[in-house]
Amino acid sequence: MAPDHLPNWHDDAVSPAAPFGTEGKLRLLAVHAHPDDEASKGAATAAKYVSEGVEVLVVTATGGERGDILNPGFQVPLGYEFETLEGKRAVRRLEMQASVAALGVQHHWLGFNDSGFPEGEPPPPLPTDSFAATPAELAAAPLVEAVRRFRPHVMVTYDPSGGYPHPDHVYTHVVSAIAWEAAGNAERYRVAGGAPAWAPLKLYYNHGFSLARLQAIHNAIEATGQESPFGDWVKERAARDSAERTVTTRIDVAAFFPAWDASLRAHASQVDPDGFFFAVPRDIEARVWPWDEYELAASRVPVPELGGMSTAELGQVAWPVGQFETDLFAGITPV
Numbered sequence: 001m002a003p004d005h006l007p008n009w010h011d012d013a014v015s016p017a018a019p020f021g022t023e024g025k026l027r028l029l030a031v032h033a034h035p036d037d038e039a040s041k042g043a044a045t046a047a048k049y050v051s052e053g054v055e056v057l058v059v060t061a062t063g064g065e066r067g068d069i070l071n072p073g074f075q076v077p078l079g080y081e082f083e084t085l086e087g088k089r090a091v092r093r094l095e096m097q098a099s100v101a102a103l104g105v106q107h108h109w110l111g112f113n114d115s116g117f118p119e120g121e122p123p124p125p126l127p128t129d130s131f132a133a134t135p136a137e138l139a140a141a142p143l144v145e146a147v148r149r150f151r152p153h154v155m156v157t158y159d160p161s162g163g164y165p166h167p168d169h170v171y172t173h174v175v176s177a178i179a180w181e182a183a184g185n186a187e188r189y190r191v192a193g194g195a196p197a198w199a200p201l202k203l204y205y206n207h208g209f210s211l212a213r214l215q216a217i218h219n220a221i222e223a224t225g226q227e228s229p230f231g232d233w234v235k236e237r238a239a240r241d242s243a244e245r246t247v248t249t250r251i252d253v254a255a256f257f258p259a260w261d262a263s264l265r266a267h268a269s270q271v272d273p274d275g276f277f278f279a280v281p282r283d284i285e286a287r288v289w290p291w292d293e294y295e296l297a298a299s300r301v302p303v304p305e306l307g308g309m310s311t312a313e314l315g316q317v318a319w320p321v322g323q324f325e326t327d328l329f330a331g332i333t334p335v
């Protein structure tokens with residue numbers, strides 16, 4: 001439920017409110033910027049937890065209305081068009097339905113307009129009707145309400161860089177950080193008819209392509225005598241001055257690669273079935289890198305690897321190098 005004065009809110013009639021979580025079950029909330037991000041980041045993790053009886057809710061901040069067609073073989077479905085913001089939104093909702101079905105997750109739209117990727121030097125200003133142009137405290141309101149309704153034990157979002165510099169990805173981090181902090185505080189975001197306060201217990205950042213993962217896959221492909229698609233990327237990343245982010249958690253998800261692939265293919269306007277996301281043979285990946293990787297950003301429950309400490313504030317987790325959790329719910333009992 002959004003406050004009446006929330007700007008840039010297109011049509012919450014299509015997705016009126018986030019679902020309520022079920023008492024006694026473990027619950028995972030994954031916050032994403034666009035339809036297709038749930039497919040490229042943590043999809044196999046979502047499918048794995050669903051298979052174990054965990055309730056998984058994917059929340060998508062925007063409708064992806066300012067995305068381009070990224071699959072040269074894409075055919076606009078009969079009766080649809082991909083020229084207007086409304087047309088793109090409708091197509092991408094259709095694709096999202098198929099992705100949600102492939103993963104078995106629940107889904108909720110936050111209802112914002114895509115901000116688009118600003119191109120040019122200097123970059124153009126953000127469209128005034130967009131997610132990333134919405135004041136942060138307001139933009140977080142629908143997510144706070146979704147957290148209070150679904151009551152996740154674990155929240156997953158992007159790191160402060162957004163993972164890549166799309167304004168909606170950076171802003172997804174911003175609103176997630178506000179929701180992590182505010183959803184459990186009944187004094188904040190007091191909305192008539194709103195759900196009671198709920199504080200998630202652990203917050204993670206997605207790590208799609210760590211250098212260690214790129215390197216391992218690159219080496220394995222070269223060892224088969226094939227050409228690796230990651231050669232230049234590995235070199236560029238290895239030469240970067242900035243430190244790689246810390247991976248704290250590795251989830252073995254190889255058994256759920258088929259669900260991951262189906263979720264990617266569902267986004268037919270965005271994902272080329274012969275393109276980047278399918279460049280690595282999954283059997284090689286299953287052998288050398290069966291994990292989705294995460295960074296524990298904050299926890300309100302004691303974490304064994306931190307000596308039983310908890311640290312609810314972002315930026316305060318000092319993780320012991322070389323140790324990995326294997327379960328996002330470690331330390332959590334369902335309530």
Ligand SMILES: [Zn+2]
Nearest residue numbers: 033034037166
């Ligand atoms: Zn995106």
